[in-house]
Amino acid sequence: MLPLSLEERPEIRYIELLFFAYRDFVSDPDAVLAKFGFGRAHHRIVHFVNRHPGMRVADLLDILKITKQSLGRVLKQLIDNGFIEQLPGPQDRRQRLLYPTAAGRALSLRLLGPQEERIAAALEPLSPEERAGALKFLRGIINAGERDKAATLIESPPR
Amino acid sequence: MLPLSLEERPEIRYIELLFFAYRDFVSDPDAVLAKFGFGRAHHRIVHFVNRHPGMRVADLLDILKITKQSLGRVLKQLIDNGFIEQLPGPQDRRQRLLYPTAAGRALSLRLLGPQEERIAAALEPLSPEERAGALKFLRGIINAGERDKAATLIESPPR
DNA sequence: CAAAATATGTCAACATGGCTTACGTAATTT
DNA sequence: AAATTACGTAAGCCATGTTGACATATTTTG
Numbered sequence A, B: 001m002l003p004l005s006l007e008e009r010p011e012i013r014y015i016e017l018l019f020f021a022y023r024d025f026v027s028d029p030d031a032v033l034a035k036f037g038f039g040r041a042h043h044r045i046v047h048f049v050n051r052h053p054g055m056r057v058a059d060l061l062d063i064l065k066i067t068k069q070s071l072g073r074v075l076k077q078l079i080d081n082g083f084i085e086q087l088p089g090p091q092d093r094r095q096r097l098l099y100p101t102a103a104g105r106a107l108s109l110r111l112l113g114p115q116e117e118r119i120a121a122a123l124e125p126l127s128p129e130e131r132a133g134a135l136k137f138l139r140g141i142i143n144a145g146e147r148d149k150a151a152t153l154i155e156s157p158p159r
Numbered sequence C: 001c002a003a004a005a006t007a008t009g010t011c012a013a014c015a016t017g018g019c020t021t022a023c024g025t026a027a028t029t030t
Numbered sequence D: 001a002a003a004t005t006a007c008g009t010a011a012g013c014c015a016t017g018t019t020g021a022c023a024t025a026t027t028t029t030g
Helices: A011-025 A028-036 A040-051 A057-064 A068-080 A102-123 A128-141 A144-155 B011-025 B030-036 B040-051 B057-064 B068-080 B102-123 B128-141 B144-155
Strands: A084-088 A096-100 B084-088 B096-100
Touching (some): A011 A102, A011 B011, A011 B040, A011 B102, A028 A040, A028 A102, A040 A057, A040 A068, A040 A096, A040 A102, A040 B011, A057 A068, A057 A096, A068 A084, A096 A102, A102 B011, A102 B128, A128 A144, A128 B011, A128 B102, A128 B128, A144 B011, B011 B102, B030 B040, B030 B102, B040 B057, B040 B068, B040 B084, B040 B096, B040 B102, B057 B068, B057 B096, B068 B084, B096 B102, B128 B144
Antiparallel strands (some): A084 A096
């Protein structure tokens, strides 16, 4: 059985690079999280709540693409440990808007640090057009139907 | 509590794009895998064995960065179901070299198809320099100590 | 040749974080 | 008043990661 070859299937180069890059990219925060008894699920929640203080639970579910039961278990731990707090929505009091506490912000920054360094180091040798290429490539990988939503979420100055 | 802002922390744009891109990138094969009762762990094994027929178990462990116990459970299922076969190493008979069967190759190609299309579509609008930028960026994200190993693995025509 | 190291497999026990199904409550909309 | 919405929660299942311990065959080394 012959190996799958890069010559016949040049996209494999990107596929495998994406695998290795992501493998190492997500490994950064693990050491920090372990000190708190948290996992990657906590990381994702802490990150997005810090990026969008006051977001709804439903927003978080849509971003993470997990069920509310999966989210609930992990979110509860973050609330119980004082990293995130919930406030009723001012217009719609059914909502439980999510905010980081001071500890939640500090945790978010600690998790962000090594990833920022990794990204900055990867970008440093790239020309502006090459950096634009990296951005375009990543955006192009996102599901077409999700692309605008993701772009808005990333770029929007939260109201 | 103010949101974390892109202006202050421009790397966040890349961090979040990487998260969304990978989320959708790995979603492609799931539907196929489900038909076989397999998960993403099976996918990774099938992929690398098809890319490097005759690889050792230890090589696979080093690539995937998991324990042999984790690998063993999943690998056994692939062998029992006839997707991968093991042959003793010709020089070192302690080794169990891993080869895809015809069914294993077919599965690998089915899993590869949608990911190739996704990558090709993402690259299509990019200039050559932009494509180079995407490659450089991904390589730069990989741990410095792993970068050469990953590059060799990806680029090497297997002996 | 005997001893040590290597390649691999396996068993047990446990943790994380997904999932489905089902039901409950409060608030809002129709 | 009824229906819908936003959210929570409980039970149980599953995939896939972990550690620790031990077994077997083979190769390498002293």
